[in-house]
Amino acid sequence: MEFYEVIRTRRSVRSFKKDSIPKEVLDRVLDASRVAPSGSNRQPWKFILVKDETLKQKMISACDHQKFIADAPLIVVACGQKLSFNRGGYMKEMSMLIDVSIAFTHLILAARAEGLGTCWIGAFNNDEIKKLLQVAEGYEVVAATPLGYPSENVFTEPRGRKKLDEIVSENKF
Amino acid sequence: MEFYEVIRTRRSVRSFKKDSIPKEVLDRVLDASRVAPSGSNRQPWKFILVKDETLKQKMISACDHQKFIADAPLIVVACGQKLSFNRGGYMKEMSMLIDVSIAFTHLILAARAEGLGTCWIGAFNNDEIKKLLQVAEGYEVVAATPLGYPSENVFTEPRGRKKLDEIVSENKF
Numbered sequence: 001m002e003f004y005e006v007i008r009t010r011r012s013v014r015s016f017k018k019d020s021i022p023k024e025v026l027d028r029v030l031d032a033s034r035v036a037p038s039g040s041n042r043q044p045w046k047f048i049l050v051k052d053e054t055l056k057q058k059m060i061s062a063c064d065h066q067k068f069i070a071d072a073p074l075i076v077v078a079c080g081q082k083l084s085f086n087r088g089g090y091m092k093e094m095s096m097l098i099d100v101s102i103a104f105t106h107l108i109l110a111a112r113a114e115g116l117g118t119c120w121i122g123a124f125n126n127d128e129i130k131k132l133l134q135v136a137e138g139y140e141v142v143a144a145t146p147l148g149y150p151s152e153n154v155f156t157e158p159r160g161r162k163k164l165d166e167i168v169s170e171n172k173f
Numbered sequence: 174m175e176f177y178e179v180i181r182t183r184r185s186v187r188s189f190k191k192d193s194i195p196k197e198v199l200d201r202v203l204d205a206s207r208v209a210p211s212g213s214n215r216q217p218w219k220f221i222l223v224k225d226e227t228l229k230q231k232m233i234s235a236c237d238h239q240k241f242i243a244d245a246p247l248i249v250v251a252c253g254q255k256l257s258f259n260r261g262g263y264m265k266e267m268s269m270l271i272d273v274s275i276a277f278t279h280l281i282l283a284a285r286a287e288g289l290g291t292c293w294i295g296a297f298n299n300d301e302i303k304k305l306l307q308v309a310e311g312y313e314v315v316a317a318t319p320l321g322y323p324s325e326n327v328f329t330e331p332r333g334r335k336k337l338d339e340i341v342s343e344n345k346f
Contacts, residue, residue, distance in 0.1 A: 003286040006176045007205045007279060030341055032180045035331045037281075039295040043335050052344045079346065088299035088314055094267040095295070098316065101274035102293075106180060108210075109282070113176040120275075122212040122268070126261035134345040141261055143271065158208045162216050168203055171225045172307040173252065 001113045009155040010109060013117025016072040016148035025114050029147075032110035038099035044081035045100045047107075048133050049074050058132055063144060064123040072117070072148030077129060078104045079139040100142040108145065117150035174286045182328040183282060186290025189245040189321035198287050202320070205283035211272035217254035218273045220280075221306050222247050231305055236317060237296035245290070245321030250302060251277045252312045273315040281318065290323035 030047065038044065050056055056070040059077075069075055080100035087095040104120070111118045121144040129141045203220065211217065223229055229243040232250075242248055253273035260268040277293070284291045294317040302314045 001176050003174050003176050003179045003282070004201070004205070007208060007283065010210070012210060027337070028177070030337055032177070034334055034337055034340060035181060037183070037185060037293055037331075041333055043340070045340060046346060047341050048346060049341065049343050055344055085295070087295045087316075088297055090299050090313060091267065091270065094264065094270060097264065097267060097270040098274045098295070101271045102278045105275045105278040109176070110180065120210055120212075122258070122260045122271070124261055126263050136346050139346070140263060143260075158210075160214055161207055164200070164203055164207055167207060167216070167218060168220050168222065170222050171228055173219060173221060173309050173312070 006109050006113045008157060010112040011154050011156065011158065012119040013150045013154055014068045014119055015151040016068070016117060016146060017151050018073065019149050020073045021116065021148065029107055029110040029114060029116065032106040033103040036103035036106045038102065039085050039087065039095065042083060042085070042099065044083055044096045045103045046079045046139065048077040048079065050077060050133070055132065059129070062125050062128040062132060063121050066121065069121065069146040072146030074147050075144055076107065076147050077133060077144045078142050079135055080142045081139050097142055104143050111147060112155070115149065116147055117154065118145040118147055120145055179282050179286045181330060183285040184327050184329060184331065185292040186323045186327055187241045187292055188324040189241070189290060189319060190324050191246065192322050193246045194289065194320065202280055202283040202287060202289065205279040206276040209276035209279045211275065212258050212260065212268065215256060215258070215272065217256055217269045218276050219252045219312065221250040221252065223250060223306070228305065232302070235298050235301040235305060236294050239294065239296070242294065242319040245319030247320050248317055249280065249320050250306060250317045251315045252308055253315045254312050270315055277316050284320060285328065288322065289320055290327065291318040291320055293318055
């Protein structure tokens with residue numbers, strides 16, 4: 001798919017078919033994250049594919065009771081390793097959020113290119129998911145998304161964005 | 174350009190031509206960030222285009238003396254608004270790093286689609302840039318990149334990435 005079509009028509013999808021995702025499609029989507037850039041090429045990310053039905057059901061309560069996430073054939077959970085790379089002098093261990101977000105954005109966009117729906121989940125209980133998925137010490141959950149084919153055509157232009165002149169300025173804020 | 178070609182051939186560029194960027198090209202690149210998703214659609218981002226030569230030179234010392242950033246016709250500085258949206262229960266005000274990183278990733282990829290080079294700058298002095306560009310209170314600098322046409326063809330496959338089975342697992346970490 002053409003790059004800007006992917007960018008323009010990516011939407012948060014909250015309704016999924018049960019259809020499973022062919023392995024070669026899933027591999028392309030995951031590979032898009034794999035090649036993402038990161039600070040000093042540290043690649044401080046791990047992606048857990050939650051396919052098990054019992055675990056998916058338990059993910060619902062760990063994600064603020066958003067039931068639709070378990071309707072997709074899988075839920076991808078992105079974890080980041082806390083590192084001492086302190087970007088900007090204020091981010092401290094949180095600078096890994098940037099690296100993991102870059103890789104996860106690649107995944108979200110690649111999913112759109114494959115006709116797959118995603119919904120970036122920001123409301124979740126870190127400790128609950130870490131326990132549920134046996135996340136290694138030193139890692140935190142950064143984001144999650146259901147991944148599956150949308151139950152209807154939802155790939156339309158995004159709504160409700162600020163105008164360009166509200167978010168861009170020259171030489172000063 | 175085809176989506177996966179953008180993903181596969183984006184590279185950090187550290188050598189630029191002086192050629193300026195046509196307005197319609199720059200607008201397409203900025204618009205790619207504009208439509209990015211963010212938590213509760215807050216869009217907590219601002220992009221400052223640093224074009225002024227004196228400011229560009231001052232940006233060098235604010236970015237860990239990386240001289241090449243001032244060779245590009247402009248430097249884009251991404252700022253994020255600190256919000257109380259506390260993702261995962263541990264990110265606190267730092268969760269805006271995720272939103273700004275998503276939008277900045279859109280920009281980085283769109284630049285590649287246009288044949289423009291970028292280099293995500295993670296080493297910078299937040300306070301120095303905020304003073305230099307008169308960044309509003311409540312905002313922090315999240316990232317910066319030079320933006321311009323590369324001085325040679327550098328768009329090749331990325332190097333030195335982990336293998337897929339090192340970063341992906343099923344049902345548990």
